[in-house]
Amino acid sequence: MAAFVGAPSLCTARLVVEKDVSAASSSLVGERVRVGISAVRFCTRKGLQIVGRAMQWDGVNQREPPCDSPRIFFGSNGGISSGTRVLRLRRAVSVQASPKFKQNEDLPPSNVPKNKKKPFVRPVQHGSHAKRMRRREMRLLPPKPLKAPANGLLVKRLMPVAHMVYKAYQVVLDGVSRLLKHIPVRACRWCTEVYVGKEGHTIKTCRGKHCTGRSGEHLWVAGLLEDIVVPLEAFHLVDRLQKPIRHEDRFNHDRIPAIVELCIQAGVDLPEFPTVRRTVPIDRPGWDKVDSGEEPTTFSGLDGMSRRRNTIEEIIDTDDEKAETSVSGGEEQSMVNEGLLDETAEVVGTEDSDDRERSSESKFDVQAINDDDDLKTIAEKTMRAWTKMRAGANQLIQTYPVRACGYCPEVHIGRRGHKLQLCGAFKHQWRNGQHGWQDAALDDLIPPRYVWHVRDVNGPPLNNSLSKYYGKAPAIVELCVQAGAAIPMKYKPLMRLDVIIPDLDELEMVA
Structure with missing residues (x-):
């Protein structure tokens, strides 16, 4: 049997040349040959194509064919082509699986060791002496203006994403309760x-x-429902730029689902949870905020007056020059749309090929569950909402800071974690009961x-x-x-x- 040189773990195949494809390869007619693979490339529609050069094999020794011998192409249909002639295989050629689509994956560990810290999302890079000196010189210069969301303003391109994530979260809860x-x-x-x-x-x-x-x-x-959708809560911040919550003030703040708090900070207004919306950015970084011009507006639904919520169309059409940020624009919005579509298509599969032809507004739509839907339709809508919720949340945490404890499941939505002394995980005595905050991953927010x-x-x-x-x-x-x-x-x-x-x-x- 002939083998493939240079490609380990590929199945072997017997290659039989049925016609004389050229004068130079006439000595290979009817003999067993070994093919040395020189290039492997994947095509979207034509499949795998392996390019090789025929090498004569007499069963004992291997000798090079003439330099002008034809190049042999292996197609995904099991055929061999040399020049314009297509040769036939007695046995189909088997190839390795593509690394893009893995055959099997290791199962997640069922028992995570409690005496180890979670891995960092971004590895810690220790700067050199030149970097430290350069950073020290930068501190002496006037501070640069902050960008959203660090300056207190909202990132307008992510506001439709926040509304989509919040609506998808409600559909997931409704769908899971119906499926149970x-x-x-x-x-x-x-x-x-x-x-x-x-x-x-x-x-x-x-x-x-x-x-x-x-x-x-x-x-x-x-x-129960909590066994399927893990109830992960976080503190609700009226002002996301406020000072960290102290241990003595822990009862003065509400605890709401962490994904809801992330959506509120990204632009979703809920009457039951008051929040601060700024129209003028802060002047300088740090914990002491200096607002120039207008005072921040607090939207509150606790005064008994009903406030009309802004829809996605109204948010997109809003033209406020004061709240314009440097990250808003058509190119960034298209990048968010493509990222959401790529992650959604990767999870759902290939059955939604028409999604890329839809308009930009329909990309953020989440189908609600109706009372007359059958069981399969409810499952499909719930799966799609779960996919869009994770894809949208992954976009939000890249811009809005989210912190997670490295030892326990506590999560905080904000630039710095709170100061509560309630961590009872590994070596909490060394931290006086405080959490070991680090950047949160997507599984920390939606486990x-x-x-x-x-x-x-x-x-x-x-x-x-x-x-x-x-x-x-x-x-x-x-x-x-x-x-x-x-x-x-x-x-x-x-x-x-x-x-x-x-x-x-x-x-x-x-x-």
Whole structure:
């Protein structure tokens, strides 16, 4: 059998030259050849094309063909072309999977060590001596004007994104509450394990109370909405540029969902949560804010007067010269639109190819769930809302600062974390109970609770001996998939759909 030189782990194929393609390659007719691959490239529509040069192989030694020997092209249809003639293979050529679409992914760790800090989103780079001296010289110069949102103004290009994320969050809560009436969900009584199915699995991964007496088995109870959508709360700031909240003032601030607080700071006005909107930027950086001109306007719904909310169309058409920022513009808005579409298409799949042809206003629309929708439609709308919520939140946290504790799940929406002494995680005595703040990742803001993927809902429960063959997925994705929604392209490698699960009596014979 002929092999592919320079391309490890590629399947071998027997190459038979059926016609004399040129005078120089007449010696290769009817003989086995070895092809040295010189280039591999992926095409969008034509598939994989491997370019190689034929090398004569007599079974023992390998010798170079003449210099004017033809170049052989391997196509994705299993054929070989040399010049204008197409040769035929007796056996189809198999190639490696594309790195863009992974075959399998490592499962997320079920038990995260509590004595280690979370990895930083951006690695810490220690500056050189020249950088420190340059920074010291910059401090002596007049301060540069701040850009939004550090100057107190809103980033206008992200205001439609904030409204989309808030609306998608409401659709997700509505959709999951409707799906829980039809799809059974089980949750462990002593730990955070969740299982989407009629009966809980028998995988022994419980680390909760009395786990040693149960040999690590879970004690299943009925699941709730909070088991699918993790309730992560943060402090609501009336002024996002205010000083950090002290430990003594913790009862003077409301606790709301963290994703809602992020949307409020990005431009969503809710009457029940007052906030400050500035029309004039602050003069200098730092904690002491100096406002020139107008006083900041506080929008409050606690005075009994109903205030009309601004729609997305009104926000886009607003022309306020005072609130104009340096980051607003058509190019930046188009970049946000393309980023949202790319992340949405990557998760949902290829079935929404017409989304790129829609207008810019429809890209931020989220389909609400109606009472007459069937179960599959509800699952698809919930999946789409979940995808848009994560994609939009990922855009917001790139501009608006979000802090997360490196030791516990606490999150703060703002440029600096609060000063509460309520962290009881690893080495909290060294920090006087304060949190170890660092830049938050998307999973810190919207934590996906991973559950085991069940291929056959009506089959036997998952077995502990076969746990390495099972895949995982976020709980909301698994819930929507069992309700009839299509499996997202992003989570297919994590679900391990191409792995064949052996039977218990075949387990010893599996390598």
